[in-house]
Amino acid sequence: MNHFQYKNGELFCEDISVSAIAKEVGTPFYLYSKATLTRHFKAFDSSFADVDHLTCFAVKSCSNIAVLSLFGSLGGGADIVSGGELFRAIRAGIDPKRIIYSGVGKSVEELRYGLKSGILLFNVESEQELHRLNSVAAEMGVTAPVSFRVNPDVDPKTHAYISTGLSKNKFGIPINESLDLYIQADDMANIEVKGVSCHIGSQLTLISPFVETLRKVKGFVGRLEEKGISIQYIDLGGGLGIVYDDEEPPHPQEYAEAIKEEMSGLEATLILEPGRVIVGNAGIMVTEVQYTKTNRGGDHEKHFVVVDAGMSDLSRPSLYGAYHAIQPVKEDKAVFQVVDIVGPICETGDFLAKDMAFPRVEQGDLLAVLSAGAYGFTMASNYNSRPRVAEVMVAGDQFKIIRQRESMEQLIQGESIPEFVEK
Ligand SMILES: Cc1ncc(COP(=O)(O)O)c(C=O)c1O
Numbered sequence: 001m002n003h004f005q006y007k008n009g010e011l012f013c014e015d016i017s018v019s020a021i022a023k024e025v026g027t028p029f030y031l032y033s034k035a036t037l038t039r040h041f042k043a044f045d046s047s048f049a050d051v052d053h054l055t056c057f058a059v060k061s062c063s064n065i066a067v068l069s070l071f072g073s074l075g076g077g078a079d080i081v082s083g084g085e086l087f088r089a090i091r092a093g094i095d096p097k098r099i100i101y102s103g104v105g106k107s108v109e110e111l112r113y114g115l116k117s118g119i120l121l122f123n124v125e126s127e128q129e130l131h132r133l134n135s136v137a138a139e140m141g142v143t144a145p146v147s148f149r150v151n152p153d154v155d156p157k158t159h160a161y162i163s164t165g166l167s168k169n170k171f172g173i174p175i176n177e178s179l180d181l182y183i184q185a186d187d188m189a190n191i192e193v194k195g196v197s198c199h200i201g202s203q204l205t206l207i208s209p210f211v212e213t214l215r216k217v218k219g220f221v222g223r224l225e226e227k228g229i230s231i232q233y234i235d236l237g238g239g240l241g242i243v244y245d246d247e248e249p250p251h252p253q254e255y256a257e258a259i260k261e262e263m264s265g266l267e268a269t270l271i272l273e274p275g276r277v278i279v280g281n282a283g284i285m286v287t288e289v290q291y292t293k294t295n296r297g298g299d300h301e302k303h304f305v306v307v308d309a310g311m312s313d314l315s316r317p318s319l320y321g322a323y324h325a326i327q328p329v330k331e332d333k334a335v336f337q338v339v340d341i342v343g344p345i346c347e348t349g350d351f352l353a354k355d356m357a358f359p360r361v362e363q364g365d366l367l368a369v370l371s372a373g374a375y376g377f378t379m380a381s382n383y384n385s386r387p388r389v390a391e392v393m394v395a396g397d398q399f400k401i402i403r404q405r406e407s408m409e410q411l412i413q414g415e416s417i418p419e420f421v422e423k
């Protein structure tokens with residue numbers, strides 16, 4: 001359930017019509033519903049209410065500080081993967097003791113920043129990272145709290161580009177080779193071993209890969225205990241899928257029940273890193289039709305709806321062939337035709353939808369691209385020198401721009417013409 005619904009033929013976000021927002025903000029823009037964000041966060045988090053757990057929202061999925069601050073106020077922490085995300089999380093008021101740091105390529109500077117900030121855990125992804133972290137911590141005279149991200153070699157049965165827990169993926173340390181690393185880390189002066197973490201992929205629609213992973217982790221924790229290494233945190237990562245089209249992902253409650261059953265007997269705090277399941281259907285992208293056209297070949301004709309948002313604003317369709325439902329903001333359009341909905345960017349791969357049966361729309365009509373709250377704005381770029389779009393949050397009958405549309409000046413901010421180029 002989300003708060004993007006039609007009322008009298010007009011799409012509303014909570015109590016405000018999307019057209020009214022577009023009139024003030026211009027297009028394109030991302031639009032988030034506070035009530036939906038809150039509802040989805042609580043639905044996930046409260047499913048684990050009876051176990052010791054921490055929900056660390058995956059910042060990469062939707063990183064606006066207003067969104068992070070909302071989840072912080074609901075008791076959430078943050079799963080970060082860069083110094084930039086750490087900066088955002090702290091600015092949003094998230095307690096560093098609720099921040100965990102994943103990622104295969106943490107730089108010395110980023111490790112230092114994490115240590116200085118006093119984060120809860122570093123999810124270390126390689127032996128070299130462990131050594132780097134130990135020496136940075138030694139140099140700073142502190143101890144680094146560590147989980148290793150183990151790679152359980154479980155097939156998450158999702159898109160190949162967002163599968164992360166197979167042995168052929170770059171993430172984590174093969175679970176079978178991790179024991180020696182734990183023993184090594186346990187002896188290091190500036191490392192405190194605290195947990196085991198994993199994350200097998202994103203947009204999972206089955207529970208079984210999570211359960212298989214947790215079983216492997218559980219077995220591994222037993223082996224660690226035999227070596228005298230006790231584990232305080234078990235981090236299962238994120239990955240629960242959502243409905244974009246006709247998927248049937250499990251409800252967070254079902255997911256939680258399966259996990260809790262497997263966790264029984266373990267004395268550790270459970271950490272979860274959900275992203276998409278919380279924000280995916282709490283945000284849409286609004287775009288305006290610029291042109292419609294038909295390109296005819298010998299034996300075919302192709303209809304295009306050209307809109308003012310493209311792959312630089314929402315890259316998922318181009319990057320993964322991902323499906324996003326698209327609907328006109330005004331519902332009264334009745335004649336359907338099969339169209340490609342494309343952006344203004346000079347790439348054939350710049351599309352938001354391909355061969356979609358779509359009501360006949362006209363120049364100036366507003367379209368809502370649904371399920372755009374996760375990996376939407378955060379994956380936007382300035383390709384074709386397009387300023388990044390605005391982000392807006394609605395709460396009831398109010399809305400606020402939570403990120404201004406970029407200006408032309410911001411587009412070239414930091415650029416300069418050196419003397420040896422100037423005429
Ligand atoms: C380490 C890590 N944690 C959490 C997530 C969040 O995943 P999702 O948005 O699928 O819940 C990701 C992204 O897949 C990730 O790489």
Ligand SMILES: N[C@@H](CCCC[NH3+])C(=O)O
Pocket residue numbers: 162164202203316374375
């Ligand atoms: N960017 C991906 C998800 C990647 C998750 C990161 N580990 C998507 O849009 O589906």
